[in-house]
Amino acid sequence: MTVTDSRPARARRRGAEPAPDAGRIVIRDLRKTYTRNDGTTVPAIDGVDLEVEAGTFCVLLGPSGCGKTTLLRCLAGLEEPASGTIDVGGRPFFDTGSRVSLTPQERRLGMVFQSYALWPHMSVEKNVAFPMTTRRARRHFSRDEVRERVAKALATVDIAELAGQPISALSGGQQQRVALARAIAFGSDVVLFDEPLSNVDAKVRVQLRQEIHALQRELGFTAVYVTHDQEEAMELADVLVVLKKGRIEQAGAPRQLYRTPVSRYVADFVGTADVVEATVVGVEGPGLVAVTSEVGDLVVAAPGEAPAAGSSVGVVVRAEDWRVVPDGAAAAAAGVNEVRGTVRDSAYLGAATQYVVEVGGRTLRVRPQGSALLDEGHALTLRVDASDLHLVP
Structure with a gap:
């Protein structure tokens, strides 16, 4: 779990609004390869160009191995691309030309992991507060502000009554809410989601994705969400991006991809079509x-x-x-x-x-x-x- 840029966070504490493009993501000609045991290379990301406007819910969709998770991890700073550029809110995160490569801590993006990445020995409120209590973050957040942000985030995801409970006492759906509360506790301009609902049952999954969508609309952050679930992608996305073998096959509004697919691959993967x-x-x-x-x-x-x-x-x-x-x-x-x-x-x-x-x-x-x-x-x-x-x- 990482934290958001301290500059817009401070601006919000002063009552000012962040810049209109604070959550705008621009990716240009991004490439990432993996090397197999036999020495051959596999292009996981192969020349991706993508722009996500601030406040947009962008969903990366595709089967296993298409490159969607690798692209998300490159954005988060958890993977190092081979070449290309990543810019968020006008701030360069990665650029091979100028040799810029910020660490995940320097990027300070909110992220909700598939495995939740919660500390089992901590209570709910301590898990949500943890990123604001690290040595680097303490200078930006007073104790009173941390308590206020934690309480507000837990109330937002409707688990305020669980603040003192240990993580081990929670259900899968409740743990997912804790992970989401931690990601939004900073008022982050960008929140990344790595298949966050794959570990909960079908009924809870529908409820949680509706809550995530409502929270994104209410708080206005830019969301980049990875899934292989077509129904989930269609329901959540403002912009749907279908990937194939490390490349973007088609990107646009869900209805556009559904009614006018550019290829057989998109037609077959989005909805039921012959x-x-x-x-x-x-x-x-x-x-x-x-x-x-x-x-x-x-x-x-x-x-x-x-x-x-x-x-x-x-x-x-x-x-x-x-x-x-x-x-x-x-x-x-x-x-x-x-x-x-x-x-x-x-x-x-x-x-x-x-x-x-x-x-x-x-x-x-x-x-x-x-x-x-x-x-x-x-x-x-x-x-x-x-x-x-x-x-x-």
């Missing part, structure tokens, strides 16, 4: 192209430059965008954006039922609205709007 192989036939109309696909002929939205006729493309279709056409309402033969299929399997998900439907020799995931139940072997017609389809290379 990518149907297709060949472009030609322009169908303004912003529309016609394709021949492995499930039939389709018309697809193409708001940008239309791909050339004969191009091989992927058509992204989300499970919830398919609609089941009622018996008797379908045409005698499947028309454009209507396909015929057979139910092969189903899974009840509570809010909806997801079906596996075989169409043209391949399967599609279909999550239609409504409560109608479809039996295995049921033949049906599916329809999807052109605006709900998206092309990827």
Whole structure:
């Protein structure tokens, strides 16, 4: 656990507000490699460029090994990059050109670890106070101020009554709140989260992420949050960053990544989608192209430059965008954006039922609205709007 920059902390104690860009993060051409036992090198971070505006909730999303945790640790100063620059609030944290490399203590960022990193022999309030009582920090925080900040942080995360309890007496969810209270006790401009909810059960996880999101909005700090949980990422993020093999595959608002993924990788990783192989036939109309696909002929939205006729493309279709056409309402033969299929399997998900439907020799995931139940072997017609389809290379 580290502490925030003493300059904005002192400004807040005087009643002044920190600079508008105090929590702004700028990363340029960052690179980090690891060396295997056989001597070969692996690029963990491979030329990352990223800007996070002050007060933004930024989520780094991707599977294990994509580089998201390494990027967070480089920002925190727990890993040394090979090259590039990291700047926070206009202050250089790392720069190979000018040979700047601040220690974690000098960066003074709030951080919530996956393992919580709490002292088991200390009480809750002493754990939260600890970073403010180190030799370097004592000159910035009086005893009265430490007590005030600890009390406020514990009340903010709703565990004030646990102040005197030992860490060993707390549940996983309560320990997570202690770790969060410690990170915000300084009024930090930037708080880093390394998969902080992976060790709590599903119900508590939902509650805690809602609390983290509300606290970030209330306190206004910049959050950089690492997770592999798609639902968690979509709920929390102002800016969602999907990484692949140490590179940013796509960054933007969650809806942008969900509706207009730039690649099959993003389409498959964000939400439930199938990518149907297709060949472009030609322009169908303004912003529309016609394709021949492995499930039939389709018309697809193409708001940008239309791909050339004969191009091989992927058509992204989300499970919830398919609609089941009622018996008797379908045409005698499947028309454009209507396909015929057979139910092969189903899974009840509570809010909806997801079906596996075989169409043209391949399967599609279909999550239609409504409560109608479809039996295995049921033949049906599916329809999807052109605006709900998206092309990827």
